[in-house]
Amino acid sequence: KQEVTQIPAALSVPEGENLVLNCSFTDSAIYNLQWFRQDPGKGLTSLLLIQSSQREQTSGRLNASLDKSSGRSTLYIAASQPGDSATYLCAVEMYSGGGADGLTFGKGTHLIIQP
Amino acid sequence: GAGVSQSPSNKVTEKGKDVELRCDPISGHTALYWYRQRLGQGLEFLIYFQGNSAPDKSGLPSDRFSAERTGESVSTLTIQRTQQEDSAVYLCASSLYVGQLTEAFFGQGTRLTVV
Numbered sequence: 001k002q003e004v005t006q007i008p009a010a011l012s013v014p015e016g017e018n019l020v021l022n023c024s025f026t027d028s029a030i031y032n033l034q035w036f037r038q039d040p041g042k043g044l045t046s047l048l049l050i051q052s053s054q055r056e057q058t059s060g061r062l063n064a065s066l067d068k069s070s071g072r073s074t075l076y077i078a079a080s081q082p083g084d085s086a087t088y089l090c091a092v093e094m095y096s097g098g099g100a101d102g103l104t105f106g107k108g109t110h111l112i113i114q115p
Numbered sequence: 116g117a118g119v120s121q122s123p124s125n126k127v128t129e130k131g132k133d134v135e136l137r138c139d140p141i142s143g144h145t146a147l148y149w150y151r152q153r154l155g156q157g158l159e160f161l162i163y164f165q166g167n168s169a170p171d172k173s174g175l176p177s178d179r180f181s182a183e184r185t186g187e188s189v190s191t192l193t194i195q196r197t198q199q200e201d202s203a204v205y206l207c208a209s210s211l212y213v214g215q216l217t218e219a220f221f222g223q224g225t226r227l228t229v230v
Contacts, residue, residue: 004157034218034219036221042223043119043121043206043221043222043223043224044206044208044221045221046218046219046220046221049218089157089158091158091219102148102150102160102163102171102174103148103150103158103160103208103219104160105150105157105158106157107156107157108157
């Protein structure tokens with residue numbers, strides 16, 4: 001059974017710092033990996049999607065890398081801003097022949113950017 | 116619609132009552148997923164629908180849970196004889212199709228409280 005772990009569980013840093021969020025998964029036979037952010041009282045917002053054949057994706061100040069063989073992904077946030085404060089979730093999608101098993105999520109990293 | 120819509124946004128119900136949660140996916144999205152997030156825990160996959168195929172019910176926690184979807188439109192998640200342990204945020208997501216290159220879009224969720 002796929003398990004996704006995110007480290008750290010919580011992080012508080014001053015505005016302007018660059019930071020890295022980590023995600024690891026136990027079964028490397030993934031279809032893709034997504035990073036989401038979750039704001040209080042709101043649904044999830046997709047940030048980046050990395051296909052299993054890709055190594056990284058970039059969107060603005062965000063860069064996500066994927067090392068499928070070692071079961072790891074990182075989300076790099078450059079020049080952090082208070083608006084980046086949220087819970088960041090990593091999720092992997094498996095393919096089980098007859099269809100996907102849905103996304104398996106980590107428990108998230110709760111990020112606070114101090115003004 | 117422009118995004119995934121869920122209703123109601125909040126539901127308080129008495130233990131033992133039945134509840135029905137609704138999800139309107141993005142128009143044209145063939146895949147629809149239901150997830151549950153209990154307080155302090157990660158997202159838990161419940162069920163997904165892909166086009167007209169029979170749904171994958173493997174994630175449903177008990178036979179009190181059921182879900183339906185008419186074609187590629189609205190889905191309803193029904194919980195019968197609710198228990199306090201059913202209290203959670205129920206999130207619905209849709210994607211163009213299941214597999215690579217998909218990006219899942221989430222609704223804002225329904226917060227269910229069983230008292």
